[in-house]
Amino acid sequence: MLEVRGGNPLDGTVRVRGAKNLVPKAMVASLLGETPSVLRGVPQIRDVEIVTGLLELHGVRVASGPDGDQTDGELHLDPADVASGSIVDIDAHAGSSRIPILFCGPLLHSLGQAFIPDLGGCHIGDRPINFHLDVLRKFGAEVDKTPGGIMLKAHSRLQGTKVELPYPSVGATEQVLLTAVRAEGVTELRGAAIEPEIMDLIALLQKMGAIITVDTDRVVRIEGVDSLRGFIHRALPDRNETASWASAALATGGDIFVEGASQPELITFLNVFRKIGGEFDVQETGIRFRHPGGKLRSFALETDVHPGFMTDWQQPLVVAMTQAEGLSIIHETVYENRFGFTDALRDMGAQIQLYRECLGGTPCRFGRRNYQHSAVISGPTDLKGTRIDVPDLRGGFSHLIAALAAQGTSEVHGIELINRGYENFLDKLIGLGAEVSA
Template structure:
């Protein structure tokens, strides 16, 4: 049975929220524990669905996972790792794509891996072909079976020269987790270099890996036969930080985001200031607030790091509906990330989607019939509506639109938001939001 969130809009969000470890790092760090021959300790772990999914997947593979209830720290002991039944992997994975990253570590630790058909947010194709091609280059044998894929390496994994056609975060993670214990040297060209990738590299180095990051998106990894456990504090979630920043702007509020780090939010902060938002940086976090007056329209293109991150785009689009003029947003990372704007239009926003590249540089989605550019006209008065959450960031965007709107909104599908936002209901209530959560009524 699902839940429905009732939101009474028009209340500025004010107060403090705390952001902990990054959703885009913590699950991968947990998987990396499989590579060690001794227990690992991961700190600053958020209570989100993805962590629960990976915990379950590790446990059915024989990894002992224990949580310090006082601190939230996880201890992960892989010394009894084993093969897991495919039906259990399928049952515990749900719609998560994390199992694909288990492959390299599992082959190193127990000689084989199985991954079920994968799900995830409906924001683009996100093919796993990158991952399978990477594993084949390391010498893995990929055997497609009903319901999933079996992967093995009878002769062991060997270093490879890998060139990515696009700096995919997932494929870069796959290479790192596979190469660190592969025999020989691996060269990865066209790598992603997001802060979460660099934090994963720092963690792997603690385990004994030898990894060199060059300034041309090339990463070199010298394989080592064994790795030890790590003790690591995950970097804060910059995407959640940016989401709350947009919430402050849209609701004309004032939110201190404890744990937000300026270094990892530089591109976002520049844009936030251009649109008319203000922020104050302290050692403990960043205060985001609406200083009053009209917001400014702008032209924005998403990009891989160090550009403006795609996960920041959706919440900020809601703010652009309140800007005085016409804004253009060109999405270059995921081809179908504007599906969430349908609900904004229902609420009164003026958003037109286009197949053309409405940006300075044509991207890989041009001429491919993807509606990946948006023209947003404002300001408009948003009105409450019935909304079904389409994906993680889009869902949070709907929430803040509803919080700013006149009247009452009913939001379903909020379970998706639990994938990446820790205790978001508690945080909303703590910021003064007028919200109620109830079971969805049964239909005949």
């Protein structure tokens, strides 16, 4: 439990390192190499710990670089002794993260079999894995669902195939990439996701010797090769953590320099940030975000796949939007159930109404299906401290920002969920002047 005394602007500098949505996947990719890999910019977050544990269970030696992992976050990954882990030990990771599903392709190539525990991740919708399993079957894998997870077998080398994703899923695109690079023959993927973290994964796989072409219209072609070598790679910075700190600056009337933030992956976010009334300054070593004083402006937006407005930015920004003048509208088109965190904001005094209709120009998969996936926020409203139970990663960070923007004291329970994607967030908050005590 964290006690948060709100009402003061957050002011100062925080540093972001490698992206939560790339680093654990890059670690999985090291399984594909015949020589060791070096990954830099690795943050100390729970998802990295989970994947480290899973890799070690499969015989990969994982060690920090010469400076520990303090400055450069360097990780050495040596897959020389890859072996099947014990199902009981692997199963202990059930429900921990979404990354285990990406072990399928690399383990099938190395060992001909894989056991994948049930996935975890944020509870923001059903999050099925049907695309992943369909794709793996197309490559020739035998897939059996068991009570504790999924058992996969490859009786011979996996074969390149043609895949068309019904929706540009990030994870399913990564599944195809990590499987196709060592399959026999060519794989053509249509309907691919093209998020910056996927492009960074492709860059890393290319360093390993993979042959991957990204064509127009979400088409990716992969020519399978017989073997790959290890990589040396610096992970792209975490654009989602950056957007979270930017929203924290706006919500609390503060001024935060995010060291390590990179502009190109944030163009869409920066446009919205400016339109709402926030100011930013892109510098050589990062981006400064600040509330310039005066009133914030309401705004209507729809979340979407890249290059649209990233769904993971939505939750922290909603907190800032409770401070904007007039009606703001958010249509969530990626997840059917990502507004649960607004209950706590309403308890704090925010005026947020949820709707089942698509409140935006883009008809989405959730229209007429009884999901509350649009929100109307009426502001500005004063927020007051309350007791909050953290529901998930971004929702939890958003609740912290709300507690810091609120008058009075809040009790925030379950903050350990936030560690899954925000490195040292408590120290960072304290460094920004937040009054928090555990």
